[in-house]
Amino acid sequence: MVDSLADPLLRVENLVRRFGGILATDNLSLDVVPGELHAIIGPNGAGKTTLISQLTGQLTPNSGTIHFGGRDVTGLPSYQRSRLGLARSFQITSLLPDFTAADNVALAAQAHDGHSFRFWGNARKEKHLRDAAHAALTRVGLAARIDVPVSELSHGEQRELELAVALATKPQLLLLDEPMAGLGVTESARMVALLKELRKEVTIVLVEHDMEAVFALADRITVLVYGRVIASGDPAAIRSNEEVKRAYLGDQHVVVAHG
Amino acid sequence: MKLQINLRNVVVALVAAGLVLLPLYSQLSGNIFILTLFTRIIIFALAAASLNLIMGYGGMMSFGHAAYLGIGGYAVGILAFEGIGSGFIQWPVALAASALYALVIGALSLRTRGVYFIMITLAFAQMAYYIASGMSRYGGDDGLTIYKRSNFGGLIDLSNRVQFYYLCLGCLFGGIYLIWRIINSRFGMVVQGVRSNEQRMQAIGFHANRYRLVCFVISGTICGLAGALLANNTDFISPAGMYWTRSGELMVMVVFGGMGSLFGPVIGTIFFLVLEEVLSQFTEYWALIMGPLLLLIVLFARGGIMGLLGRFSRG
Amino acid sequence: MVLVEQSLNGLQFGLLLFLLAAGLTLVFGIMDFVNLAHGSLYMMGAYFAATFTAWTGSFVLGVILALGATLLLGIVLEFVALRHLYGRDHLDQVLATFGLILFFNDAVRLIWGPAGLALPLPAWLTVPVQIIPGVFYPAYRLSIIVVALAVAALLYVVVMRTRIGMLIRAGASNREMIGALGINIKLLFTLVFGLGAALAGLAGLMQAPILTVQIGMGENILILAFVIIVIGGIGSIRGAFLAAIFVGMIDTLGRAFLPDLLRMVLSSAAASTAAPALSSMLIYLLMAIVLVVRPEGLFPAAKR
Numbered sequence: 001m002v003d004s005l006a007d008p009l010l011r012v013e014n015l016v017r018r019f020g021g022i023l024a025t026d027n028l029s030l031d032v033v034p035g036e037l038h039a040i041i042g043p044n045g046a047g048k049t050t051l052i053s054q055l056t057g058q059l060t061p062n063s064g065t066i067h068f069g070g071r072d073v074t075g076l077p078s079y080q081r082s083r084l085g086l087a088r089s090f091q092i093t094s095l096l097p098d099f100t101a102a103d104n105v106a107l108a109a110q111a112h113d114g115h116s117f118r119f120w121g122n123a124r125k126e127k128h129l130r131d132a133a134h135a136a137l138t139r140v141g142l143a144a145r146i147d148v149p150v151s152e153l154s155h156g157e158q159r160e161l162e163l164a165v166a167l168a169t170k171p172q173l174l175l176l177d178e179p180m181a182g183l184g185v186t187e188s189a190r191m192v193a194l195l196k197e198l199r200k201e202v203t204i205v206l207v208e209h210d211m212e213a214v215f216a217l218a219d220r221i222t223v224l225v226y227g228r229v230i231a232s233g234d235p236a237a238i239r240s241n242e243e244v245k246r247a248y249l250g251d252q253h254v255v256v257a258h259g
Numbered sequence: 260m261k262l263q264i265n266l267r268n269v270v271v272a273l274v275a276a277g278l279v280l281l282p283l284y285s286q287l288s289g290n291i292f293i294l295t296l297f298t299r300i301i302i303f304a305l306a307a308a309s310l311n312l313i314m315g316y317g318g319m320m321s322f323g324h325a326a327y328l329g330i331g332g333y334a335v336g337i338l339a340f341e342g343i344g345s346g347f348i349q350w351p352v353a354l355a356a357s358a359l360y361a362l363v364i365g366a367l368s369l370r371t372r373g374v375y376f377i378m379i380t381l382a383f384a385q386m387a388y389y390i391a392s393g394m395s396r397y398g399g400d401d402g403l404t405i406y407k408r409s410n411f412g413g414l415i416d417l418s419n420r421v422q423f424y425y426l427c428l429g430c431l432f433g434g435i436y437l438i439w440r441i442i443n444s445r446f447g448m449v450v451q452g453v454r455s456n457e458q459r460m461q462a463i464g465f466h467a468n469r470y471r472l473v474c475f476v477i478s479g480t481i482c483g484l485a486g487a488l489l490a491n492n493t494d495f496i497s498p499a500g501m502y503w504t505r506s507g508e509l510m511v512m513v514v515f516g517g518m519g520s521l522f523g524p525v526i527g528t529i530f531f532l533v534l535e536e537v538l539s540q541f542t543e544y545w546a547l548i549m550g551p552l553l554l555l556i557v558l559f560a561r562g563g564i565m566g567l568l569g570r571f572s573r574g
Numbered sequence: 575m576v577l578v579e580q581s582l583n584g585l586q587f588g589l590l591l592f593l594l595a596a597g598l599t600l601v602f603g604i605m606d607f608v609n610l611a612h613g614s615l616y617m618m619g620a621y622f623a624a625t626f627t628a629w630t631g632s633f634v635l636g637v638i639l640a641l642g643a644t645l646l647l648g649i650v651l652e653f654v655a656l657r658h659l660y661g662r663d664h665l666d667q668v669l670a671t672f673g674l675i676l677f678f679n680d681a682v683r684l685i686w687g688p689a690g691l692a693l694p695l696p697a698w699l700t701v702p703v704q705i706i707p708g709v710f711y712p713a714y715r716l717s718i719i720v721v722a723l724a725v726a727a728l729l730y731v732v733v734m735r736t737r738i739g740m741l742i743r744a745g746a747s748n749r750e751m752i753g754a755l756g757i758n759i760k761l762l763f764t765l766v767f768g769l770g771a772a773l774a775g776l777a778g779l780m781q782a783p784i785l786t787v788q789i790g791m792g793e794n795i796l797i798l799a800f801v802i803i804v805i806g807g808i809g810s811i812r813g814a815f816l817a818a819i820f821v822g823m824i825d826t827l828g829r830a831f832l833p834d835l836l837r838m839v840l841s842s843a844a845a846s847t848a849a850p851a852l853s854s855m856l857i858y859l860l861m862a863i864v865l866v867v868r869p870e871g872l873f874p875a876a877k878r
Binding site for chain 2: 602608655658659662664665666668669670672673674675676677678679680681683684793797800801803804851852854855858861862865866869
């Protein structure tokens with residue numbers, strides 16, 4: 001149940017971001033309420049990843065504000081936003097290739113488990129970090145691949161690992177940038193099932209191209225075109241929105257499940 | 260820690276054993292020269308190990324590490340000159356001065372990346388060189404003779420070659436052990452992660468530069484210790500030891516051995532300095548061979564000696 | 575007036591530094607290649623000039639031959655060894671070119687001996703020239719300023735206004751595109767490297783009569799070139815120009831006037847000890863300040 005009148009967990013107001021002459025984010029405003037799964041869709045070049053990067057701090061907006069949990073985070077560096085409970089998965093897989101899957105996730109857990117200026121004890125032997133890693137990896141279906149170096153994981157497994165890493169930081173808001181990019185049918189279905197579980201525990205912003213998944217999961221959908229919001233509302237409203245159909249869904253032959 | 264029996268580990272074990280037994284060989288054969296040569300090698304290996312910590316594990320290519328050899332050395336030299344001969348005072352001062360210098364230089368230099376970081380560390384090291392050259396009270400360009408080695412009371416006599424050798428070896432093994440523990444600690448994992456993918460580490464909540472800076476300071480401090488040892492070894496300290504080519508040589512020692520490998524710096528330093536010694540016997544112009552050799556190694560044997568051994572281990 | 579003379583010296587030094595830094599920036603900007611041996615090319619320019627002038631008996635001929643020889647040396651170096659390092663990690667390039675420095679220093683010692691050389695000026699260049707009434711300045715130093723400014727202007731015109739320059743600037747930001755246009759990338763890179771070498775050699779041979787021709791001279795000044803690139807701004811030749819003049823002025827004027835300035839505040843003994851060290855440090859302090867205030871440099875290149 002999503003209470004759209006509740007205080008928003010994430011409030012974006014009039015965000016603007018330019019790259020030279022290109023306006024990637026054009027006066028964008030957006031709300032995400034606690035507990036919802038809010039999807040962001042749009043054609044390629046709509047500025048979805050640019051938006052996510054500004055939300056998590058990899059990019060600084062030219063103007064506009066971002067409030068998270070009531071707090072202005074517009075100028076905060078990304079590591080501080082992570083500490084406040086904002087987690088992200090990357091569209092282009094961004095992991096630590098020399099380490100194992102477990103190491104990657106354990107590090108994420110370590111970042112939120114006190115300070116890391118400990119120079120003597122073996123971090124790989126810290127039971128609660130290892131347990132947290134094990135739990136996150138089992139969750140995303142990688143229990144069998146815990147000690148495999150990232151470079152030896154398949155693309156699909158790496159996408160799942162991205163999610164596990166984000167989860168291990170115990171986020172309040174999870175920003176997922178095309179988690180299903182490059183996944184096969186079975187893997188996608190597994191990811192959708194997983195997200196259905198996760199949405200009960202954490203607020204999710206999902207950027208995706210897979211329309212089946214979006215309409216199956218989303219409480220609300222925001223449509224982005226050329227960095228602007230052209231529509232925002234529940235799935236039924238979006239599906240019947242003329243402007244959206246013209247701009248984006250028109251060519252999609254998608255059978256959307258109800259409910 | 261599981262120890263596999265493979266070529267790399269066997270070589271490392273043999274080298275370590277060789278280093279421990281060297282003074283025995285020296286006594287038996289009467290070859291004093293090999294003892295003094297390897298004392299020097301061990302000290303440089305410690306410096307190279309400290310550089311490997313930030314280069315191989317931390318991904319920070321510092322071209323200014325010779326500065327710490329100088330700072331550590333001058334701490335000992337200046338204090339000795341001013342009448343303070345106790346190692347219990349000199350050496351902590353050497354460590355503290357190196358740490359402070361690393362803190363300031365690191366904080367400034369880490370505002371840049373990549374090639375610019377290399378250039379800036381180089382520039383700051385040259386600055387240290389010029390400061391030392393300008394200290395006319397302490398010999399300036401001519402350097403400063405140290406008439407008495409650091410005094411540690413009845414504990415150990417640094418002017419005894421064998422005792423001094425074992426002290427240096429102890430520092431080397433101790434330093435490597437310390438680095439090993441650091442690498443596998445929480446801190447070390449973060450540093451390695453930051454080298455591997457800084458953006459990812461920031462995204463999960465680590466302030467990358469803070470960890471880099473602390474790593475930089477630790478590395479500089481260990482190298483300062485090597486500087487104190489070196490000054491005692493040569494009974495002399497001069498700005499020439501801080502000239503930027505010395506920093507380059509340290510980098511070469513690390514790369515020869517294999518970056519990011521624990522024992523690599525030791526192997527690399529032994530290889531470099533022994534080769535330099537051997538070549539000098541044949542010709543005054545040993546750089547004519549060493550230079551192109553370095554080029555060839557960079558082109559074809561990038562992983563250094565440990566890398567080559569690793570290839571043969573897996574084969 | 576001493577101030578005018580020292581200012582001109584500072585300008586001259588700054589322009590020499592610019593020639594050196596411009597070569598470095600060009601090669602780094604276009605081929606993404608950091609060349610520590612750039613200082614060695616500077617040294618070779620000086621050594622060639624001294625040698626050819628002695629052989630031919632003519633300063634002008636010696637200079638021309640030296641320039642050609644350095645250009646040739648740069649091209650050969652690029653062709654035989656350095657082109658294999660394009661695309662490699664910067665650290666690899668640093669180490670490899672460091673090896674070249676060691677090689678060059680010993681090669682020079684082998685061929686020319688350890689003592690260094692002298693390059694005497696022809697009489698017509700040693701006359702003082704009256705630049706403003708009552709102020710005289712050596713003709714040679716004046717000619718350095720003129721030549722360096724001319725080269726800087728030429729560089730600007732070539733890089734900004736010609737097709738080759740356009741290729742160079744485009745090549746810096748998109749190498750594949752240049753290749754796709756059918757331009758011979760390899761040749762372009764070799765030419766750019768040669769240009770960089772020629773600039774270094776020119777700087778080396780110009781300062782030879784008044785400063786030094788000795789082993790290791792390249793390394794001392796190379797570090798200053800690095801400092802200039804950092805202060806001036808990443809990838810920016812205009813930044814390198816401004817920073818070079820700035821650094822040249824500060825260094826020269828600092829060394830000239832700092833002892834006197836210090837003597838006003840400190841005792842004479844303290845001033846004489848502190849002055850040389852402080853003068854040398856001045857540039858690095860400047861670099862440190864820039865790093866704190868604007869880490870990307872004072873005049874970084876426009877969006878690439």
